Amino acid sequence: MSDKKSDIGGKRLVSLAPETWVRWLTGNPQLSVREIISSEFQWISRANDSLIKVYSPQEGEFLLLNELQLRYKNQMPLRINAYAALATERYNLPIYPVLVNILPNSQRETIPNSYHSEIMGMMSHQDYRVINLWEVDVNLVFEQKLTTLLPFVPILKGGGNETTVRQAVQSLRAEQTLAELEPLLSFFASFVLEIPLVQEIMRWDMTVLRESPWYQEILKEGKLEGKLEGKLEGKLEGKLEGKLEGKLEGKLEGKLEGESIVILRQIRRKFGEIAPELQLKIKSLSAMELEDLGENLLDFSQIGELISWLENTND
Numbered sequence: 001m002s003d004k005k006s007d008i009g010g011k012r013l014v015s016l017a018p019e020t021w022v023r024w025l026t027g028n029p030q031l032s033v034r035e036i037i038s039s040e041f042q043w044i045s046r047a048n049d050s051l052i053k054v055y056s057p058q059e060g061e062f063l064l065l066n067e068l069q070l071r072y073k074n075q076m077p078l079r080i081n082a083y084a085a086l087a088t089e090r091y092n093l094p095i096y097p098v099l100v101n102i103l104p105n106s107q108r109e110t111i112p113n114s115y116h117s118e119i120m121g122m123m124s125h126q127d128y129r130v131i132n133l134w135e136v137d138v139n140l141v142f143e144q145k146l147t148t149l150l151p152f153v154p155i156l157k158g159g160g161n162e163t164t165v166r167q168a169v170q171s172l173r174a175e176q177t178l179a180e181l182e183p184l185l186s187f188f189a190s191f192v193l194e195i196p197l198v199q200e201i202m203r204w205d206m207t208v209l210r211e212s213p214w215y216q217e218i219l220k221e222g223k224l225e226g227k228l229e230g231k232l233e234g235k236l237e238g239k240l241e242g243k244l245e246g247k248l249e250g251k252l253e254g255k256l257e258g259e260s261i262v263i264l265r266q267i268r269r270k271f272g273e274i275a276p277e278l279q280l281k282i283k284s285l286s287a288m289e290l291e292d293l294g295e296n297l298l299d300f301s302q303i304g305e306l307i308s309w310l311e312n313t314n315d
Contacts (some may be wrong), residue, residue: 010068011036013148014050016177018276021148022054022064025131030057037063037091051087054096062094063087072101073295077115081126097128101170103155103191104134138164151184160192162201169202263290263297272302281310289313 014021019031037051052064065074065083075097084095096247101111110224115126138159141149153159153168168185172178186202193201267274267282285293295307302307 010066011050013068013151013181014052014066015182016292017147018052020144020146021066022052024144024146024149025064025066025100025129027098027184028056034061044127049083053091053093059094062096063091065095065097067097067099068102069099070102071105072099072109072111075124075295075299077112077128079299080128081115081124084126084128089264098131099128100131102133102152142167142171147171147178150178151181152188153185154189154192162193162197165189165193166201199222260285260290266294266297267306270297270300271306274303274306278307278310285313 013035018036021297022031022033023029033052035053037053049068050066052066053061054064055061065080065087067080067083069076080097080099082099087093087095099111099113111130111132111231113128113130115124115128117124133149133156136149136156138153138296140146141153141156141159145187149156150168150172154165158164159168165185169182172182172185182202186198189198189202264279264282282290282293293313296305296309300309
């Protein structure tokens with residue numbers, strides 16, 4: 001049985017055409033892929049991270065670490081620095097890190113391309129390449145046959161129109177192995193086109209979309225909230241309440257309570273049941289504090305870190 005979450009996550013996208021992907025990420029057409037490192041590498045266990053062993057005629061073997069993020073987060077430089085160090089130690093190979101951001105937080109945001117720390121004359125530094133998909137020309141996808149980028153066509157530069165989205169759908173349907181990516185394409189199309197038009201152009205499989213790590217990220221951000229009632233396209237029952245980047249419109253009911261429920265579910269899945277007093281503290285957090293907790297929760301490995309975070313927040 002396939003894992004729906006990984007099917008439309010970063011690892012699955014990379015596995016469809018790994019050589020094309022690494023050549024595009026690095027701008028080096030001579031690279032060849034030796035191996036996609038298994039997810040048993042514990043610290044790379046999320047659906048949108050990938051570690052690939054690559055060979056270059058000039059550089060020899062090295063590792064390409066790829067972080068595919070829905071939106072840039074402030075902890076990314078530190079995380080990439082840690083990932084790079086762990087990968088180098090584990091595999092004893094040089095590493096080339098690349099951060100790919102799908103959507104902008106704001107048009108004015110400056111995204112750093114390195115991690116730097118200095119204390120008492122001691123320096124730690126890690127460069128990495130940054131690719132922002134909204135700056136990538138959509139024509140490159142079709143000209144260079146970058147199949148991995150087809151689901152992102154609607155949010156690429158020049159891709160947010162009906163004609164180009166239809167072209168992307170045709171490209172996906174032309175290859176049987178890419179058919180599974182159509183729900184992801186419809187997801188990003190909903191950012192730039194009206195929902196009825198998206199439904200007309202392509203399949204709208206919300207069952208699959210709910211398992212997408214990017215859909216889950218949108219939920220965590222509070223951009224998509226609500227419940228499903230009624231019937232959508234004969235398969236999807238419900239009326240979508242909440243908003244998805246201003247394109248999925250609806251009615252926000254109990255937003256703050258909904259966000260705390262989502263966070264509590266994530267905590268239970270990670271640490272099991274927690275004490276009632278901790279639950280009360282989480283329910284009393286503001287919307288901004290819940291958002292911060294959602295981001296930090298990804299990096300917590302012990303319940304003590306959560307308790308410490310809550311104590312510092314309440315101080």
